[in-house]
Amino acid sequence: xxxxxxxxxxxxxxxxxxxxxxxxxxxxxxxxxxxxxxxxxxxxxxxxxxxxxxxxxxxxxxxxxxxxxxxxxxxxxxxxxxxxxxxxxxxxxxxxxxxxxxxxxxxxxxxxxxxxxxxxxxxxxxxxxxxxxxxxxxxxxxxxxxxxxxxxxxxxxxxxxxxxxxxxxxxxxxxxxxxxxxxxxxxxxxxxxxxxxxxxxxxxxxxxxxxxxxxxxxxxxxxxxxxxxxxxxxxxxxxxxxxxxxxxxxxxxxxxxxxxxxxxxxxxxxxxxxxxxxxxxxxxxxxxxxxxxxxxxxxxxxxxxxxxxxxxxxxxxxxxxx
Amino acid sequence: xxxxxxxxxxxxxxxxxxxxxxxxxxxxxxxxxxxxxxxxxxxxxxxxxxxxxxxxxxxxxxxxxxxxxxxxxxxxxxxxxxxxxxxxxxxxxxxxxxxxxxxxxxxxxxxxxxxxxxxxxxxxxxxxxxxxxxxxxxxxxxxxxxxxxxxxxxxxxxxxxxxxxxxxxxxxxxxxxxxxxxxxxxxxxxxxxxxxxxxxxxxxxxxxxxxxxxxxxxxxxxxxxxxxxxxxxxxxxxxxxxxxxxxxxxxxxxxxxxxxxxxxxxxxxxxxxxxxxxxxxxx
Ligand SMILES: Cc1ncc(C[n+]2csc(CCOP(=O)(O)OP(=O)(O)O)c2C)c(N)n1
Ligand SMILES: [Mg+2]
Numbered sequence: 222x223x224x225x226x227x228x229x230x231x232x233x234x235x236x237x238x239x240x241x242x243x244x245x246x247x248x249x250x251x252x253x254x255x256x257x258x259x260x261x262x263x264x265x266x267x268x269x270x271x272x273x274x275x276x277x278x279x280x281x282x283x284x285x286x287x288x289x290x291x292x293x294x295x296x297x298x299x300x301x302x303x304x305x306x307x308x309x310x311x312x313x314x315x316x317x318x319x320x321x322x323x324x325x326x327x328x329x330x331x332x333x334x335x336x337x338x339x340x341x342x343x344x345x346x347x348x349x350x351x352x353x354x355x356x357x358x359x360x361x362x363x364x365x366x367x368x369x370x371x372x373x374x375x376x377x378x379x380x381x382x383x384x385x386x387x388x389x390x391x392x393x394x395x396x397x398x399x400x401x402x403x404x405x406x407x408x409x410x411x412x413x414x415x416x417x418x419x420x421x422x423x424x425x426x427x428x429x430x431x432x433x434x435x436x437x438x439x440x441x442x443x444x445x446x447x448x449x450x451x452x453x454x455x456x457x458x459x460x461x462x463x464x465x466x467x468x469x470x471x472x473x474x475x476x477x478x479x480x481x482x483x484x485x486x487x488x489x490x491x492x493x494x495x496x497x498x499x500x501x502x503x504x505x506x507x508x509x510x511x512x513x514x515x516x517x518x519x520x521x522x523x524x525x526x527x528x529x530x531x532x533x534x535x536x537x538x539x540x541x542x543x
Numbered sequence: 544x545x546x547x548x549x550x551x552x553x554x555x556x557x558x559x560x561x562x563x564x565x566x567x568x569x570x571x572x573x574x575x576x577x578x579x580x581x582x583x584x585x586x587x588x589x590x591x592x593x594x595x596x597x598x599x600x601x602x603x604x605x606x607x608x609x610x611x612x613x614x615x616x617x618x619x620x621x622x623x624x625x626x627x628x629x630x631x632x633x634x635x636x637x638x639x640x641x642x643x644x645x646x647x648x649x650x651x652x653x654x655x656x657x658x659x660x661x662x663x664x665x666x667x668x669x670x671x672x673x674x675x676x677x678x679x680x681x682x683x684x685x686x687x688x689x690x691x692x693x694x695x696x697x698x699x700x701x702x703x704x705x706x707x708x709x710x711x712x713x714x715x716x717x718x719x720x721x722x723x724x725x726x727x728x729x730x731x732x733x734x735x736x737x738x739x740x741x742x743x744x745x746x747x748x749x750x751x752x753x754x755x756x757x758x759x760x761x762x763x764x765x766x767x768x769x770x771x772x773x774x775x776x777x778x779x780x781x782x783x784x785x786x787x788x789x790x791x792x793x794x795x796x797x798x799x800x801x802x803x804x805x806x807x808x809x810x811x812x813x814x815x816x817x818x819x820x821x822x823x824x825x826x
Contacts, residue, residue, distance in 0.1 A: 262695060262728050262735055282729065284698035284736025285665055311664060345572040345639040347647035349614065349663030512652060516641035524641065 226440040229418045229451075232400035238430075239337040241373035242394050243268025245380025246305055246335070250276050253303065256384050259294055260307040261287045266396075267307035267337050287312045288320045294332045295324035303384055304332050310339035310393055311352040314359055325389050326362040333383050334359075335392045339369075340480030341508070341525055342397045342430055342518035351513035357485020359391040360458040366411060367458040369393040369479075369487075371432035373401045375455060378409035386411055393429065395480075397518045400433050414461035416468070420450035423536045424468040427478040428454045428487045431506070431527060435478050438532035449536060457487050462494045469501050474539045478506040478532050480522075502542035504535040544597070544627065547590040552761050554822040555626065556586045560792045561819050562622035562826060566638040566645075568812045573639055573647065576802040577693065578619035580724050580787040583764040584691065589623040592768045594686065597628035599656035607686045608675055610660060612668020613693035613722065614648040615804065621645050624657040625826070632826040666699025668692060669719055673709050673780075676717040687775060691720045695727030698736045703748070709780040710749030717780045718771045723758070724789040726800040741784060751779040758787035793818055 250256045250272050258280040260269050273280040283290040287308055294304035306313065313336035314321070325332045341351050360367045366388060370376040376394050383390045417432075418439050427435035432453050439449045450468055454461070469475050475495065477488035488505040495501050508525050522528040547555060559582050567573035589595070593607045611620050618638065625632045630644075637643035644655040648663025660671045672690035679686055696702065709717055721741060729735050738744075745752045751774045755767030764785070771783045789803070790796030793815040796807075807815055 260729075262698075264729050266728075282735055285695050285727065286698045286700060286736070288700055316664065345570055345647045347639070347663070348650060348652065349646075349648040349661055514641070514653070515639045515643060515645075515647045520641045 226437065226444065228436060228440045230402040230436045232402045234401050235398040236373040236401055237396055237398055238370060238373055238376040238394035239266070239268050239396060241370070241376030242335055242337065242380050242392070243271060245377035247271045247275065249381050249384035250279065253384055255301055256303045256305065257281070257297060258305050258307065259283055259290050261285055261290050261312065263308050266309070267335070269307050287317045291317045291320040291332070292324050295328060295330045298330040298332060305335050306332065307335050307337070309350060310336035310355050311350055314355040314391070315352060318358060322362055326364045329364055330389060331387055333390045333392060337394055338396045339393045340395060340430065341513045341521040341527065342395050342480060344397065344518050344521065345515045347515040348512040353480070353482045353508050353513065354485060355393065356457055356479070356481050356487065360485070360490065364389055365458065366390045366456065368411065368456050369429040370455050371429055371453060372399055372403050374403045374405045374407060375409065378407050379455065382409040382411055395430055399430055402433060402436065412456045412459045412461060414464035415453040415455065416450065416464065417453050418449070418451040420448040420472065422448045422472055423540055424450045424452060424472045424475045425478060425532060425536065426452050426454050426465065426475060426487065426491050428457060429480050431478040431480055434522070434527070434529040434532055437529035438536065441529060441533050442536055447536065447540065454487055457490055460490050460494065465491055465494050466498055469495060469499060474501050474543050475503040476506060476532060476535045476539055477503065480527060481507050483507045483509050502539050504539040506532050506535050549762050549765065552586050552590055552765070555590055556582045556761065557819045558821065558823040559586055559619060559622045559626065561816060561821060562635055563618040564807060564812060564815050565825065566618045566621070566635050567806045569636070570639040571806045573618055573806060574615040574804045575618065575806065576726070576789040576796065576800070576804070577613065577722055577724060578616045579793060579796065580759070580789045580791050581616060581619055581691065581722050582792065583759050583761050584720065584785055585619050585623045587761060587764045587768060588689065589627045591765055593689070599629055601659060603659070604682070605684060605686060608659065608688045610668050610672040610675070610688070610690040611649060611662055612690055613665060613696050614662030617645070617647065617649050620649060626823065629657040630655065635826045665693065665696045666701040669702060669705040672719070673705055673714050673717060676714050677712065679716060687716050687718060687772065689718050689720070691722060693727070694721055694723050694725065694732055694738060694741070695735065697721065697738055697741065706745065706748045706750065713778050714780050715776050715778050718775055718783060719780065720783040720785050722787055723784050724787045726789045726803065728800065728803050730800055745782045749779060750782045751777070752782045752784065754784045754786065756786050758785040759791040
C-alpha cells in the first residue's frame with residue numbers, strides 16, 4: 222500500500238527505536254561525564270552495550286531487580302550524576318511505580334527512565350510484556366516528563382536532549398524495525414509538538430510508532446480528497462497545548478493515534494485540552510480496554526485497530542461528526 | 544494417569560525437547576535454553592510425580608498444583624501439558640501466533656487448560672504458589688503445591704518476601720524448585736549478580752533445602768522430587784535446588800546463556816532434532 226502512495230515523508234532504511242536510544246545514550250555519555258547507566262539484565266535488548274564498553278566505570282548491571290535499580294538511580298542523582306535506567310517498559314513503570322513515585326518523582330530526582338519494548342509491537346512475547354498503560358501511569362506523576370519518539374533518529378535526538386534537561390523523564394521506545402523518516406540532524410525540543418504535515422479538514426495527533434501510520438494515513442486521505450494535518454506529539458507531558466488548540470481551531474476535529482490504551486494515553490491528554498478550551502469532535506486510535514497477545518507487530522496493529530487504515534477510518538468518522 | 548517408568552520418562556523427554564525446538568523454530572522466537580534444561584523436571588513432574596487431572600479445573604481441589612514463575616520457558620510446559628492430555632499436541636502449531644491460546648508467556652486470558660496464573664514478569668510466581676498452598680490448608684486438602692523459578696529470577700526482591708512469608712506461616716505443603724543453570728539473559732549469574740550461596744540463603748530464611756545435583760538425569764530428578772516430598776509437611780517449606788545445564792540435549796546449545804531466548808534456524812533445527820529421537824510422534 223505504502224508503495225503506491227504519494228507520501229509526504231519517505232524512508233530508505235528501517236531500524237528499531239531502541240537502537241536510537243542506545244546510540245543517543247553513548248553520545249550523551251561522551252558529552253557529559255555525569256551520565257551513568259543502570260540496567261536490569263537486558264543490556265542487549267536495550268542496546269546499552271556500547272556505553273557499557275566505553276564507560277565501564279559509569280555503568281552498573283543491577284541483575285533482575287528493577288525496584289532496587291530505581292532506588293539506586295535516585296541515590297546517584299544526589300551528588301549530581303544523571304542516571305539512565307534501562308529495562309522493558311512494563312518493568313520500568315508498573316513494576317516499580319511506587320519506587321518511581323516516592324524516590325524519583327516526588328523527590329524531584331534527575332533520573333531518566335528509559336523503557337524499551339513498549340506497546341503491542343514487541344510482538345510474540347505477548348501481553349505480559351506488552352504494556353499499554355505506561356504513558357498513563359507516568360504522566361499522572363507530578364514533575365514527570367513523558368516522551369515517546371517516533372523513529373530511530375528522533376529517539377536518538379530525544380535521548381541526547383533529556384541528558385541536558387534537569388528533571389525526571391520517562392522515555393518510551395520499542396523493539397520492532399521501523400521506518401526512519403525524520404531528519405538525523407534534528408534538534409529535539411522537549412514539549413514542542415512538531416507539525417509534520419499541514420492540512421485543513423482534520424488533525425491527526427500521533428505519537429511513537431503510530432506517527433508513521435499517521436503519515437501513511439494522511440496520504441490515503443489526500444488521495445480521497447481529504448486534507449489532514451499531522452502533528453507529532455513526541456512529548457506527551459508537558460503537552461504542547463498551544464499547538465493542539467491552534468490546529469483544531471483550523472480543522473475543527475481531531476484524531477489521536479498511539480500504541481496505548483485509550484484510558485490515560487495521549488488521546489486523553491488531547492481530549493482534556495480540547496474539552497477545557499475548545500470542545501471539538503475527536504476519535505481515538507488506540508487499544509480499547511483490552512490486553513494484547515502474541516503475534517507479529519503488523520498483525521497486532523491490524524487486529525487491535527492501530528494501523529493507517531484505522532486512522533483513516535477514524536478521520537472519516539470524526540469528519541462526519543463536525 | 545499411570546506413572547511412567549524412568550525409561551519411559553526418558554523417551555518422553557526426548558519428544559518434549561523436539562516439541563520445544565520445533566515450536567520456537569516455527570515462529571523464530573521464544574526461549575529454548577532453559578526449556579531444554581528443565582525438560583527432565585517437567586516430564587518427571589507431569590508423568591510421574593503430580594497427582595493431577597488433565598480434565599482441567601481451575602480450582603484443582605484434591606490435586607497437586609504446579610506454578611511456573613519463570614514464564615519464559617513456556618515451550619516445555621506447553622509440551623508436557625499437551626502430551627499429558629490437557630490439549631491436543633496439534634495446538635503446539637499455534638505457539639506465539641496470533642489468536643493462539645499458547646501465548647509467548649503462559650496466560651489464563653485465552654483459557655489454556657493447565658494454566659492457573661499468568662507469568663512472564665519474573666519474581667511473582669512463588670507468592671501465588673504460597674497463597675494456593677495456604678488455601679489448600681484452609682480446606683484440609685492434603686495435596687502438594689509445586690513452583691519452579693529461575694536462578695536469575697532470585698534477584699527479584701519479591702522472591703525473598705515470599706521466602707520469608709512461607710517459613711513464617713509454615714507453608715510446608717509447598718515444594719519450590721530453582722532451575723540452577725547459572726545463566727541469565729546477559730550472561731552467567733556469577734557475573735551479572737552473584738547469588739553466592741542459595742542453600743545458605745534459603746536455610747537462613749527457615750527453609751528445608753535439598754540439592755538435586757544432576758538435574759538432567761531423569762532418575763536423579765525423580766529421586767530429588769521424592770526426597771522433597773518426604774521432607775514436606777514437617778513445618779517448613781521445601782526448596783529443591785535443581786542443578787541443570789541450559790540447552791541440555793543439544794550439543795551446540797548446552798551450557799551457555801546464548802540460547803536463552805534465540806530460535807534455531809533451519810539448519811540448526813535439523814542438527815538438533817538429529818540428536819533427539821522422535822519417540823511419541825511430532826505434532
Ligand atoms: C520482572 C522482569 N524483569 C526482566 C525480565 C526479562 N527477562 C526474561 S528472562 C530473564 C532472565 C531470567 O534469568 P533466569 O531466571 O536465570 O532464567 P534463565 O535465563 O535461566 O531461563 C530476564 C531478565 C522479566 N521477564 N521480568
Ligand atoms: Mg538461569
